[in-house]
Amino acid sequence: MTASTETSTWAPLRRGAFRALWIASFVSNIGSWMQTVGAQWLLVDEHGSPLVISLVQSASSLPVLLLTLPAGVVAEFADRRRLLIGTQAFQVATGAALAVLTVTGTTTPVLLLVFTFLLGCGSAAQLPAYQAFVPDLVPRGELAQAAALSSVGVNLARAAGPAIAGLLVTRLGVGGLFALNAVTFVVFALVLLRSPSPARAPAARQAFLAGIEAGGRYVRHAPVVRRILLRLVVFAVPANVLWALLAPLAHDRLGLGATGYGLLLGAAGIGSVGGALVLPRLRRRLSASWLVAGAGLVFGVAMVVVGTVRSPALVLAVLVPTGAAWIAVIAGMNAATQAFLPGWVRARALSIYQLVLFTSFAGSAALWGVVSSALGLATTFVVAGVLLLAGAATVPRWPLLDVATTGRETVSYWPDPGVTPAPDVETAPVLVSLRYRVRPEERAGFVTAMADLRNTRLRTGGTGWALYRDARDEAVHVEQYTVASWDEHRRQHEQRLTGLDQRVQERVEQHTDGAAEVAHLFRLHPVKKAEEPT
Incomplete structure (x- = not known):
């Protein structure tokens, strides 16, 4: 292994635009974790x-x-830098208002949840733009490193933010944390x-709903992405018990204050880094699949330990490998x-990824809160740990598919159709029909290859697809797929x-004449036509 390969993790930081964005995101994430610690501990203090x-x-x-x-559709066609600036301005105003209300003693649990929701709206609006902005700043060959560094920033913030919050909350109060x-x-x-703003080829605009539909259609017909989302949900739902219930666990079972809670989060953050x-x-x-299985195993065992011991030192130690397992999957x-x-x-597709991830977070956080109210904190963590172990056991049955990172650049290899639609049909749906001749010995391979071609047609714009064989000449096969319009x-x-x-x-053409x-x-x-009167 060469030295350059070993140090490639840091390659994106050599690019000034990415480095500046990474530092700014890191600072913002520290603030977000301080906000989270402050909000949860405010409720703990009020015996929530x-x-x-x-x-x-x-x-x-x-x-x-x-x-x-x-937000994903807007980010696809809008200036992503301006969109990110706008969301920051909204969050500045919202965060400042919450800080004022808290300092003046008028924040109630309901009001706190409302402002948390509003800050979440700002984050949700910026997520697709930010994630799509990063690939504009680094070459495709550094995307994995850029994603890893982004996760390092998030988890450095997870390590530092709660610890800083724990130290400052006694001096500044929760309102001071919100202001920071x-x-x-x-x-x-x-x-x-x-x-x-990074130079980008101008994207052809689509109608808003059509843009959302195109993103959903792509994910629906991309088996690689569907399998990633499946494995993400199987891990995130039980693993989220840690972030949802660590604050009451620290207070009620371990007897810790805000500083101790911050140190627990910091241990998980250090492990993530x-x-x-x-x-x-x-x-x-x-392989990626075995990494996911191993992470699920580590996280599952850790949740069982966290739910069954009362030693703060042991929980602190266990959270370090837990953070590493979390980052391996996320x-x-x-x-x-x-x-891919x-x-x-x-x-648009990343917005669907974020939708699935945060739906898992939102739903499972409420779910684990309900389970904890019914069964208690200790049992809840043990149940989540068992589910994580069961999820890890399903990896051999439903492994991650080859992401096929090569060949993802856009190419133009279809011949020009040489068609100019008449005005009366230029917005009408289009049926594309392709007639193939297939030798009998190639028929099975042809049909198998056409299954992959079907996904290609549908994820790039097709709304319907079918394959037919001629009744009289069995060598003739006809593929037909529909597209919403000629423009599409x-x-x-x-x-x-x-x-x-x-x-x-x-691969399809290898089986045709x-x-x-x-x-x-x-x-x-x-x-x-209306009938003429007689």
Whole structure:
């Protein structure tokens, strides 16, 4: 192994634009963790139940369910830098208002959850833009490293933010922590203001709902992404018990104050940072599936231990490998998703990824709060640990698929159709028909290859697909797929096909005699002519 390979984790930080964004995000994340600690501990001090305390995370995650899909469409076509600046301004105003209310003693649990929800709205609106902004700043070959460094920043903040909050809360009060969080948004906005907008090829605009539909269609017909999302949910739902209920566990079972709670979060954050640093080496030795299985095993055992002991020192020690297991899954899934997605749909598909992730967070936080109220904290952590172990056992049955990071650049290999639609059909749905001749001995291989081609057609714009064989000449096979409009089909030709799609089509052509005969047909809507009176 060469030295350059060993130090490649840090390569994106050599790029000034990414480095500045990384530092600004790190500062903002410290503020967000201080906000979280302050909010949860404010409820602990007011003797809030575990269910109410867990709702802090639900309130911050719920906005993703509402906003991330439309935010993904906006981020695909808008200036992402300006969009990020706008969301920072909103969060500055919201954070400052919450700080004033808290300092003046007028914040109630309900009001706290409302402002947590509003801050979550700002985060949800910026998530797709931020994640799609990063690949604009680094080459595709450094995307995995950039994703890992982003996770390092998040988890360094997780290590530092709660510890800083624990030390400052006795001096500044919870209101002071909220004010510092608002200041971190100002820092992020100032960095963005000084950053130039990355040069991007202009994206053809789509209708808003059509843009959301295109992103959903891509994910639905991308088996690689679907499997990533499955493994993400199987891990995140039980693992989230830690972040939802660590505050009441620290107070009620371990007898710790705000500083002790901050140190517990800091231990998990330190483990996450260490995990992110060794993750590149682990990826070279283990498959992604075995990494996920190992992380689930470590996290599951740790939750059982956390739920059955009362020693703060032991819990502190256990949380270090727990943080490493967390980052192995969260950073690994995010990097795999970003590496697989082509540029034309990246922001929308990442918004779906975030939707799934934060739905898991919001739903499971409330779920674990309910379970804890019914069964107690100790039993809840043990149940979550058992579910994590069961999830790890399912990896051999449902492993991660090959992310096929090569061939993800957009290519144009379809011939120009040479069609100019008449005005009466230019917005009509299009039926694309391809006629193949297939030798009998190639028929089975052809049909198998067409299953992959079906996914290619549908994820790049097709709304329906079918394959037929001629009744009289069994060598003739006809593929037909529909596209919403000629403009949508033109996007397929010019913007949406990748090297991976090209290889799929070449595998199909290996089983055919010559090139397919292609026809484009526009849907008509016949209207019966009114009968003339006799």
